[in-house]
Amino acid sequence: MTAPLYHEHPQLREAPGVVRSITPDGGVVLEGSLFYPQGGGQPGDRGALVAGGTRIPIADSLRGEQGEIVLVPEQPAAVLGPGTEVVQLVDAERRDRHTRLHTALHLLSVVLPYPVTGGAIGAEKGRLDFAMAELPAPKEELEERLRALVAADYPVTTEWIGEEELAANPSLVKTLSVCPPAGAGRIRLVRIGEGNPPIDLQPCGGTHVAGTAAIGEVRLGKVEKKGRQNRRVNLHLADSPGFPGPRE
Numbered sequence: 001m002t003a004p005l006y007h008e009h010p011q012l013r014e015a016p017g018v019v020r021s022i023t024p025d026g027g028v029v030l031e032g033s034l035f036y037p038q039g040g041g042q043p044g045d046r047g048a049l050v051a052g053g054t055r056i057p058i059a060d061s062l063r064g065e066q067g068e069i070v071l072v073p074e075q076p077a078a079v080l081g082p083g084t085e086v087v088q089l090v091d092a093e094r095r096d097r098h099t100r101l102h103t104a105l106h107l108l109s110v111v112l113p114y115p116v117t118g119g120a121i122g123a124e125k126g127r128l129d130f131a132m133a134e135l136p137a138p139k140e141e142l143e144e145r146l147r148a149l150v151a152a153d154y155p156v157t158t159e160w161i162g163e164e165e166l167a168a169n170p171s172l173v174k175t176l177s178v179c180p181p182a183g184a185g186r187i188r189l190v191r192i193g194e195g196n197p198p199i200d201l202q203p204c205g206g207t208h209v210a211g212t213a214a215i216g217e218v219r220l221g222k223v224e225k226k227g228r229q230n231r232r233v234n235l236h237l238a239d240s241p242g243f244p245g246p247r248e
Helices: 092-111 139-151 163-168
Strands: 014-022 028-030 047-051 054-063 069-073 085-090 116-121 125-130 156-162 186-192 200-203 218-225 231-237
Touching (some): 092 139, 092 186, 163 186
Antiparallel strands (some): 014 028, 014 085, 028 069, 047 054, 047 085, 054 069, 186 200
């Protein structure tokens, strides 16, 4: 397993690293990774490694078969080998957008308290699929509820519980399409709010803001029918190039 520096130091976008191994396909495995690997609907980080003055662009970050994090260079990097010291540079703007959207989608699941059947996150918008036949209220009203949660600046924190504790509290799992990983002995929870109960509490391995106000302005986009009992709800960041003008 690669040490997840993106969890241990979520505010960092630059950090030293040491190459542990190179995969047969030329992927780079570090002792500890600042790069978030693709998973849970969140894309893998991009950026660069710098070794001895050479900059190696990283096109993607993936989870390997043994749980290691594999950084995928745009081109093979002959300067890298086991033991090579590098500087990790994560694409900060892209990561920050993923982080803001991921937290916003958690709040969307509060505004729409239905089982989640799927989801995806991009740099400009994200979406959740819900097991619901129709929206429970007009889209404008739901958007105002979401914006109020964002503006309240609830703290976002993480904690860990054992697998047995999660099994005893199945209501914590909102997403039907992705189950928390089993076999590691513990599960990471993301908590929004300090009250009891909190605003939201669910298993998640993604990256998140420290307080909901950092999400910024959001807008609900299209609501798409994906079956008789399934609706896809799109969510946009207001400062993205693709932010809709007139309401979709």
